[in-house]
Amino acid sequence: MNEADAFPRAAVDPFEEEALRLQRVLQTMEQALAGGPKPPLRDEDEEDQDEALTADEVADVAVAGLARERRRALASAMREPYFGRIDFSPEGTGVERLYIGKRGIDDPVSGDRMVLDWRAPAASLFYSFAGQGGEARYVSPEGEVRGKVSLKRNIVVRDGELQRVVDSYVEGQQQTAATDEFLLYRLGDAKDSRLRDIVATIQAEQNEIIRADRNLPIVIQGVAGSGKTTVALHRLAYLLYQHAERLRAERMVIFAPSAMFVDYISEVLPELGVGGVQQTTFSAFALRVLDHAVLLVDPGERLRQRFALRQPTEYTAAMREVECKGKLETLRSLQVFLTESERSMPPAGGALAPFGRSLEHATVVRWFFEEYASYPVLVRRQRVLARVRRHFEMEAKAVGQTDRSSKRKLAAAIRQYEERWPSMDPLSLYRQFLEWHPDLTTSSLRQPAKRGARLHVQPEDLPLLLAIHQWLYGVDPRDRFDHVVIDEAQDFSPVHLEVLRAYCPSNSFTILGDLSQSIHSEAGIRDWREFIDQFPGGCRYVELSVSYRSTFEIIEFANRILRPFAPSVEAKPIFRSGDKVMVEEVAWRDRFEAALHHMLAMRELSSTVAVLTRTEEDAHVYHNACLEAGLDAHLLTADRTDYEGGMSIVPIYLAKGLEFDSVIVVDADAHHYHLSERDAKLLYVGCTRALHRLCILHADPITRLIEWTKA
Numbered sequence: 001m002n003e004a005d006a007f008p009r010a011a012v013d014p015f016e017e018e019a020l021r022l023q024r025v026l027q028t029m030e031q032a033l034a035g036g037p038k039p040p041l042r043d044e045d046e047e048d049q050d051e052a053l054t055a056d057e058v059a060d061v062a063v064a065g066l067a068r069e070r071r072r073a074l075a076s077a078m079r080e081p082y083f084g085r086i087d088f089s090p091e092g093t094g095v096e097r098l099y100i101g102k103r104g105i106d107d108p109v110s111g112d113r114m115v116l117d118w119r120a121p122a123a124s125l126f127y128s129f130a131g132q133g134g135e136a137r138y139v140s141p142e143g144e145v146r147g148k149v150s151l152k153r154n155i156v157v158r159d160g161e162l163q164r165v166v167d168s169y170v171e172g173q174q175q176t177a178a179t180d181e182f183l184l185y186r187l188g189d190a191k192d193s194r195l196r197d198i199v200a201t202i203q204a205e206q207n208e209i210i211r212a213d214r215n216l217p218i219v220i221q222g223v224a225g226s227g228k229t230t231v232a233l234h235r236l237a238y239l240l241y242q243h244a245e246r247l248r249a250e251r252m253v254i255f256a257p258s259a260m261f262v263d264y265i266s267e268v269l270p271e272l273g274v275g276g277v278q279q280t281t282f283s284a285f286a287l288r289v290l291d292h293a294v295l296l297v298d299p300g301e302r303l304r305q306r307f308a309l310r311q312p313t314e315y316t317a318a319m320r321e322v323e324c325k326g327k328l329e330t331l332r333s334l335q336v337f338l339t340e341s342e343r344s345m346p347p348a349g350g351a352l353a354p355f356g357r358s359l360e361h362a363t364v365v366r367w368f369f370e371e372y373a374s375y376p377v378l379v380r381r382q383r384v385l386a387r388v389r390r391h392f393e394m395e396a397k398a399v400g401q402t403d404r405s406s407k408r409k410l411a412a413a414i415r416q417y418e419e420r421w422p423s424m425d426p427l428s429l430y431r432q433f434l435e436w437h438p439d440l441t442t443s444s445l446r447q448p449a450k451r452g453a454r455l456h457v458q459p460e461d462l463p464l465l466l467a468i469h470q471w472l473y474g475v476d477p478r479d480r481f482d483h484v485v486i487d488e489a490q491d492f493s494p495v496h497l498e499v500l501r502a503y504c505p506s507n508s509f510t511i512l513g514d515l516s517q518s519i520h521s522e523a524g525i526r527d528w529r530e531f532i533d534q535f536p537g538g539c540r541y542v543e544l545s546v547s548y549r550s551t552f553e554i555i556e557f558a559n560r561i562l563r564p565f566a567p568s569v570e571a572k573p574i575f576r577s578g579d580k581v582m583v584e585e586v587a588w589r590d591r592f593e594a595a596l597h598h599m600l601a602m603r604e605l606s607s608t609v610a611v612l613t614r615t616e617e618d619a620h621v622y623h624n625a626c627l628e629a630g631l632d633a634h635l636l637t638a639d640r641t642d643y644e645g646g647m648s649i650v651p652i653y654l655a656k657g658l659e660f661d662s663v664i665v666v667d668a669d670a671h672h673y674h675l676s677e678r679d680a681k682l683l684y685v686g687c688t689r690a691l692h693r694l695c696i697l698h699a700d701p702i703t704r705l706i707e708w709t710k711a
């Protein structure tokens, strides 16, 4: 694309120049929509006859489907065809004006590229270029392209109307901090109930992660609000674009911490034009692979115990087991246990044939442990038994025993031999393992009294159950992933990762999290090294320290809560100033009234408001107070699978990953938040959920975690 001749530089002011260009692009798009080949309309009866279509007709239908999809994409791109422009002169050639949009658009007549897809190699310039005297480079499939940038421009188009043009770099002019100005303009918006794409404002350090090599696992420590979840979703869209021939969306997965979070992020990929990527939780994935042979104990119950103000005594013992189940040593013990179980599988005494020669134990052992060694255990058993059956049949034939009664005898002998093999299923093996392991018990398993009811297990049982499942059945090729994203990975254990590695043999992982938010410490990791060391072939580690979500005041406030506990990376606020954090003392009896008052005030300024409580019990109480006052607020609990936005009452530990325009942390007193690392992290998570406004309410005495506010 070279439009240098179409618009002489600086002939008109930037807004007019872009308004003219936009008009021309929209006209071309309209013409393409009006004149392009229309897909044939088919009625439902025709669709029912799909089986009867000839190969040519099938091809026609596929082409029509593609045309339909292209028209739909074109029509939707007309609302915002592009968001940026970069004028780039590759060494030895003239200037190219590159307009960057969510999707590439070609002029249907000339075939010229009018808009470059944000994921295209040259589009990377738009994100990585930050002045540097105009020098710029990007990597294309043909190699590195070097050159000079003369203009970088942000363009806001809404519903086909040009709204704003901001130049962040103009050759020969004094550079201002205009990139930040544009980013701040975007960050200042109120958010609705869903996470959104950030293609127009991806920052250089985020761009690097999005475009990182797919073959090298990458671990990202990112502070609250640094864009981890958003970046991970953009990375999936990028990888699919870049490796369209090798990767399939259905074979890519993002593991999120809860079903509600999956709902919250569900619109980013469709906005980026990507469908079909699996978005799930580890538990949902594990239960599906285990064919729902077990159920989870109500996940809310464990969370309620974990975050109760006073934990029941049995909880401490349970947590010791949670920690143990997440350790690689335990996985290794499981492997030892399974190898032991395997050793005794071929029944002693060989296979006694009713006619002819029997099979010696040593022969069966050789088949099982040597010849079929590369197969999973149950496949090996199946193969050995099939071979024994064939041997029995051949021996019977060789001695002429083929009549009906001989056949019956033969079948009975095979059955008897089969029965001598121990039956093996993941659940009974797991139970035996828990009984065998010195530091574990079966206390996490619950067998409901009802006959035939499925066993209930806890989330920490699932990785080990999956490991047994893999050992017994292997990995079904349909469960293999081309790429795996683990969000909130600080709550994953090394055993989770090890088990998942079997489903992604290419080791193509993007692992993101924040150790400052590890409020499930027994279940997760303490240091990213634990994961990095699990990739002996190498692993990249990156830190994101800038927080884009919250105002300067909120980040400064939140950082101070964690400082006494020496976090590994402190969040750097982006300079977006907002209201001062409000810390207000209220009388205990007035606490509901105070919360309601602030909710109403904040509702005027925000589209999403959350009241964060310390426990789920408190969330119910505040929710009831809202209902009594006629306030339509949603109660978010562990079993919720959707997030509606508006006003929400949320236990603080369930708010992780979400964000709200305004947040009210209630009951920030010494009784609800102790001077402990865990409670500091809870409060930190709560405060960093706020984009624009944060209000802390407490009754006397204030928690020591923020007593500096009273100094």
Ligand SMILES: Nc1ncnc2c1ncn2[C@@H]1O[C@H](COP(=O)(O)OP(=O)(O)OP(=O)(O)O)[C@@H](O)[C@H]1O
Pocket: 183, 186, 187, 191, 195, 196, 197, 198, 201, 202, 203, 206, 222, 223, 224, 225, 226, 227, 228, 229, 230, 231, 514, 548, 549, 656, 657, 658, 659, 688
């Ligand atoms: N480059 C960017 N441009 C505009 N907005 C951004 C950018 N990066 C992040 N954001 C915004 O910052 C907010 C936080 O993003 P996200 O939820 O992905 O962060 P996170 O690191 O996963 O946060 P947390 O760990 O606190 O849950 C979102 O509103 C997102 O749109």
